[in-house]
Amino acid sequence: MSLDLALALSSAKPAGSRPYFMDPEVERVLNILMATVQELAVTRERLDTLERLLEAKGVVAQSEIERFEPTKDQAAERGLWMQEYLNRVLRTLQQEAEAMQTKGDLASEEVALEVSRADA
């Protein structure tokens, strides 16, 4: 089936060893980031299409979107969403901060030995 083909093969590697211009780990993150940047542009274009269609059909004018002012409750809901969003995106920094404040944090691999001892 074609969708299976596309899922399996659309991201295939071309023949030929890939050059890396930076630390490969950094370049890996850059590659993922740029694909994400692309998808953001895709979403932005879709939203733009939607707004223009809504305006053309007389449902919502773009000027209404520009002038939109949330009520206090709506602003609070949006603010909370933004906080949740940033928490999620910056998860790794929170965890680093917690790690700096933790003493004697063991790796699971170390505990694995401990809990597997017959005399434990």
Next chain:
Amino acid sequence: MDGSPDLKNAGPAQSYSGPPDYRVVGRHGVFPETSHDEIARFNFLAHMNRHLSTRIMPAVKTAWERRAGPAFETRESRAPKDRHEVRKALLQDPYYQAWSALRRATMEQRQQAGRWIALRQAEILSAKVDGLTKAGDRLELDPALPIPRYVSAVDHHCMPGSYHREVFPGDVSGAANYDSGIFATTGGALGRFSDGGGHAVVKWVRKTLPDFRPHRILDIGANLGQNVLPIAQAFPDAEVIALDVGAPMLRYGAARAKSLGVENVRFVQGDGSDLSRWANGSFDWVQTTMTLHELSLTSIKAIFAETFRVLSHGGIVLHVEQPQYAADMPLFEQAMRDWDAFYNNEPFWSTMHELDLDGFMVEAGFDRAKLIHDGVTAVVDKDVFPDAADDEGEDYGRKAAWHVIGAVK
């Protein structure tokens, strides 16, 4: 004036100079369907390529002049002696690294975007191509043809499967990917049907050789025929052969030509280095368009020799390519033009651009006094597309401005 607003001159479109929206792309009977988001992905890539070439790349020169170049001279106590030394010094510079990593990422994203589109409808495309090509004699494949090493060793311009591999028998998804994505890679600079190179050749021939009436035309490395169709349309009484080693490209190309109503082109699977099926003097025009840089040293010589043999007396050969690395081209520019050779899987690009092509043509039998040199730019609908002739910028190897090297036999 009728008092109605002139919309074209009223809004941002008046001063807009970026790539056109992908939706103006030329569609034919086997062009893949594209969803809203798939189109948006291509739009992003066209802009990303433009941003890289106009906003980011210029500072690579600054990095060379102020940082990487002086560092080289301090380290070696001399200037670089060739473009390879310049490129290797640039590889140490963080700005060149960032530009290169983004350029490579953009190319990989372009392949991914096009492959998704083509593969998700691969069976439908294959059936459409079959329907348009199974009758008639416009397609002639040779499954026994060996695929040359210069095609099979690495996938050109990071296009998985290159020109010749199929996912299943009759698959044309590689060709559909190529066809649908050129527009994104070039920002529309080659026109609706990505055929601005072919139109440029026709314009050049009409202007330079107004009395030329070719009867038999051979296009070597024709790919999916995008550049030979304008030639066939300009000379409808000529019989045109589009030769390529890649069967999927030829199948797709034959179907594409059929759906566009071009009937005087036959798509033939074959290797330009062996044209023995055609007798001496069989053609009065042999053409290659952006083909030479994807060959090898032995094949380019063989193709030049075969070209001379199959041309009739008074016939012409024209090769359209990016400019050669002449002695007066700065080493920095040569190094930048070499990027695609090493980082975008164009392994013959670097060597090809330093060859003495004139010497090779003479060695093949052409008269040095009858060699042709000129420059052309893509011919596009200027209402919609950027015109390379008006573009002062440089995209080192990707600009739609080419050199013509050729000969009259």
